[in-house]
Amino acid sequence: MLKLGHRELVDGLPLVMAIVNRTPDSFYDRGATFAEDAAFARVEQVVDEGADIVDIGGVRAGYGPVVDADEEIRRVGSFVGRVRSAYPSLIISVDTWRSEVARVVCGEGADVVNDAWGGHDPRLVDVVAEHDAAIVCTHTGGLRPRTDPHRQEYDDVVGAAIAATTAYAERALAAGVAKESIVIDPAHDFGKNTFHSLEVTRRIGEMVDTGWPVLVSLSNKDFVGETLGRPAGERLLGTLAATAVCALGGALIYRVHQVRETRDVVDMTWSIAGRRPPLRAIRGLA
Incomplete structure (x- = not known):
């Protein structure tokens, strides 16, 4: 069972998490949903498209003006x-590494704290536990929030991601977060070059084999753009290819910009893998 805040999910089927940016400088939408009403319209859109989770963020992941x-x-x-x-x-997630922000959003009804910066704030797990919320534990190679990797080296990037995320998961568990409310994420691009992210994608099954539910955030990222030579607005097909590989490997949650396309790819791949029955199967039987 997976428990994300107020929701208990027992069917074991994959989930699509839609990105909602309340930032003026997102690398992908360039502030299109910074205004509150625009962000709310985005929520309405992705819910209509079938998103299981919305992930709301208030700070650009990369370099930019300071946001306290x-x-x-x-x-x-x-x-x-x-x-x-x-x-x-609706399952509501908030993308933040700060415990003070987590306390406020959990009080407002957030179910999940998506910590993209690998436990930078050690108090975050305590806030999540106090509110009976869920947490996403990521691997960032030890980088501080909002910094890009520079000549990051690993003997084994997947081994490092597994060690860091499972250690973070155990720390959350010790703080009182329910085991069924802990998710791990290798964090493509974060603390990684393109070769690292491709290897993590190829070997995602090793993270799944840890027994912790795995989230992947692949959508339109730089490793896709660098691999194919595509700018941010032209990375959908590459993203979906990486999504299919992660789906075949058993990743459970997919953080995305394009909901409908991701839903079809994930569901089809899970059905091919034998984990999900077709919605309708009468060909040759009726």
Whole structure:
């Protein structure tokens, strides 16, 4: 069973997490959903498209103007409350590494804290435990928030990702987060060059074999762009190829910009793998 805040998920089927950026400088949408009403329209859109989770972020992952905790709270705090009021059963995630932000958004109804920066704030797990929320534990190679890798080296990048994420998961468990509410994420691009991200994709089954549910955030990332020579707006097909590989390997949650396309690829791949029955199968039988 997977427990994400107020929702218990027992069918074991994969989940699509839609990205909702409340930032003016996202690498992908360039601030298209920074304004609150635009962000809420994005929530409405992705829910209509079948998203299981929305992941709301208030700080650009990479370099950019400083966004302090107070500003991050202004961007995401009450907005989470608005989404929760409109969609009582929706699973709401917030992309933050800060415990003070997590405390506010969990109070507003967030189910998941998606810590993209690998436990940089040691108090975060305590806040998640206090609110009976879920946490995503990532591998970033020890980088500080909002920094890019530079000549990052690993003897074995997958081994490093497994060691870091499972150690973080055990720390969350020790803090009181329920075992069924802990997810691990190799964090493609974070603390990694393109070769590292390709290897993590190819070997994602090794992370799945740890027994912790695995989330992958592949959508339109630089490793896709560098591999194919495509800018951010032209990376969908490469993203979906990487998605199919991760789906075949058993990753459970997919953090994405394009919901419908991802849903079809993941569901088809899981059905090919024998983990999901077709919605309709009468050909040659009726």
